[in-house]
Amino acid sequence: GQQLNQSPQSMFIQEGEDVSMNCTSSSIFNTWLWYKQEPGEGPVLLIALYKAGELTSNGRLTAQFGITRKDSFLNISASIPSDVGIYFCAGVSNSGYALNFGKGTSLLVTP
């Protein structure tokens, strides 16, 4: 599959801080998705992006589909302890249909 580079690998922050993570690809994607995974569970969809330049919010989460169609970012504002988990970016390239996943950003939030 296509290689997705996700950064940072991990973040350790204090409650109330804002968080930003991003994902880049060597090829063009026509869909970008952001998932959150908690221990012992499968990933849960947070935000879906289908159009270059699209900026979408879901509560304290905001994600954007990069203009070049090769990148996306996810921001979390005013983090809280329950934001803890692993966040994955995922994308679908023009030539495929299976989701390609990044390696994840592990987020730890201290009260």
Added chain:
Amino acid sequence: GAGVSQSPSNKVTEKGKDVELRCDPISGHTALYWYRQSLGQGLEFLIYFQGNSAPDKSGLPSDRFSAERTGGSVSTLTIQRTQQEDSAVYLCASSPAGTGRNSPLHFGNGTRLTVT
């Protein structure tokens, strides 16, 4: 409503044994995917079923891996002659159709496979 159900949730097996992992997708979902997640890694695509079309097996790592989907619903992932490197969490996901705008993937909680 009921989500994607996978069983067993945990499986410990001896090297060389065969294992079967089961996935019950959400009722009515035509697309079904298997992914593998190794410790600290992202999700690795294994196989994709869409309706009655031939499955995309391009992600299967070796011929020891196979999957079936009977009646367009339940799917079974079989690993023959398991090896220690097969240890991982195997995740199943389903969607109404493909990965278009209205077809987000819904994941099960996975089967954690440990090969000793």
